[in-house]
Amino acid sequence: MFPVLQSLRGLLILIQSVKPKNTQLCTCFFFPRQLKTGTMGEDSSVTLFREYLRLRTVHPEPDYDAALRFLDGIAEELGLPIKKIEVCPGRVVSVMTWEGTNPSLKTILLNSHTDVVPVYQEHWKYDAFAAVKDSEGNIFARGTQDMKSVTIQYIEAVRRLKAEGKKLMRTIHLMFVPDEEVGGHKGMETFVKLPEFQELNIGFALDEGLANPGEAFTVFYGERNPWWITVRCPGNPGHGSRFVENTAAEKLRSIINSFLDFREKEKGRLNTSECFTLGDVTTVNMTMVKGGVAYNVIPAEMDVSFDLRIPPTVNLQVCFEEQIKQWCKEAGEGITYDFAQKHMNQNMTSTDESDPWWNAFSTTCKAMNMTLEKEIFPAATDSRFIRAVGLPAIGFSPMNRTPILLHDHNEFLNEQVFLKGIQVYERLVVALANVPAMTCDA
Numbered sequence: 001m002f003p004v005l006q007s008l009r010g011l012l013i014l015i016q017s018v019k020p021k022n023t024q025l026c027t028c029f030f031f032p033r034q035l036k037t038g039t040m041g042e043d044s045s046v047t048l049f050r051e052y053l054r055l056r057t058v059h060p061e062p063d064y065d066a067a068l069r070f071l072d073g074i075a076e077e078l079g080l081p082i083k084k085i086e087v088c089p090g091r092v093v094s095v096m097t098w099e100g101t102n103p104s105l106k107t108i109l110l111n112s113h114t115d116v117v118p119v120y121q122e123h124w125k126y127d128a129f130a131a132v133k134d135s136e137g138n139i140f141a142r143g144t145q146d147m148k149s150v151t152i153q154y155i156e157a158v159r160r161l162k163a164e165g166k167k168l169m170r171t172i173h174l175m176f177v178p179d180e181e182v183g184g185h186k187g188m189e190t191f192v193k194l195p196e197f198q199e200l201n202i203g204f205a206l207d208e209g210l211a212n213p214g215e216a217f218t219v220f221y222g223e224r225n226p227w228w229i230t231v232r233c234p235g236n237p238g239h240g241s242r243f244v245e246n247t248a249a250e251k252l253r254s255i256i257n258s259f260l261d262f263r264e265k266e267k268g269r270l271n272t273s274e275c276f277t278l279g280d281v282t283t284v285n286m287t288m289v290k291g292g293v294a295y296n297v298i299p300a301e302m303d304v305s306f307d308l309r310i311p312p313t314v315n316l317q318v319c320f321e322e323q324i325k326q327w328c329k330e331a332g333e334g335i336t337y338d339f340a341q342k343h344m345n346q347n348m349t350s351t352d353e354s355d356p357w358w359n360a361f362s363t364t365c366k367a368m369n370m371t372l373e374k375e376i377f378p379a380a381t382d383s384r385f386i387r388a389v390g391l392p393a394i395g396f397s398p399m400n401r402t403p404i405l406l407h408d409h410n411e412f413l414n415e416q417v418f419l420k421g422i423q424v425y426e427r428l429v430v431a432l433a434n435v436p437a438m439t440c441d442a
């Protein structure tokens, strides 16, 4: 071996060993990000993605300041203005804007949330915030699928279009929102009601979707409604050695049975119908139980919580809540319930070929030989608040040939899939921004 090369390698190993594990060398001080190649021949978009994955915007205490600084840096690189709106104390929405040639037209929103859900680190192959890339190009980190990939893909698509000197007709807003993973109360739910949201003059929105393990890409035109409910069962207390009447536990059992019997029925409906996906049935999961103070004291109250996800086609107020009331009545006296989430809006976005937004979206995908599978989103995203104010929104994360691993251990995304997604957005952004003026623009 040439001694020079050998010592260069030695130097690199030395640098690698003194820097914190898995942090980036190149983007920090060796090469500016604009270069096509980042770390060790890696595409600079991938390097940026990995850098973003390392920010610990994880609940219960997300480092939102780190994300805000990161996004500020990007806005500066891209030469785009960035606006910050503090919707609640410590909860800031940032909006980066690329103005179109006709700024009076309705705009296109590219939305993404900056927070991620917690991890069980002991179940991960690698540090969940190290963004390790294995020999197959799979990048492991919390947020690779949900949804830091999409954030960086939007950014990189816009960066490339700008670099090509493209001018788009409609204005593009890239929006970065906190707290999606905890219900959006201090994020999108509040923001859509503010004048600053109105001022964005949005005509159509893209937000997150899900990976598809096959060749196709899944797109979501509606969502199930999340209902998070706690049922409180009061009862007579007493000594643990007696047959006390009317106990909390007996009521609790009845409630649990009612909810879980319904769960079985819905599971059966999903499994027996070929044309149903998860978004077409109601899921019920018992997620928390509380009550009791000692082995030999019959408790005065026992509470149980459920996570329900209800398809937009179910009559929520009349049928569903009545059903819950009935179950409570059957279970005994004094049972009450309250909601931590009770989304009622059931707006869906048109996927009719005559709809100009959908037409632009779907024909662009077709032109790229992509197959689309249209579904109802089984969980919940910030799209529900966008649709609730009457705007069309499509949930889409360009990840095919990828197992669905959001919120799971060892969440990953392959770098080739990630890179392909940037090209997809490049085409989609152009198509959507150039949808001709229509009646809603007036």
Ligand code: MET
Pocket (backbone or CB within 6 Å): 180, 181, 182, 183, 184, 226, 341, 379, 380, 381
């Ligand atoms: C119901 S709040 C949404 C939080 C998360 N996105 C979920 O679907 O669970």
Ligand SMILES: [Zn+2]
Pocket (backbone or CB within 6 Å): 113, 146, 147, 180, 208, 381
């Ligand atoms: Zn998400």
Ligand SMILES: [Zn+2]
Pocket (backbone or CB within 6 Å): 117, 146, 181, 406, 407
């Ligand atoms: Zn999520």
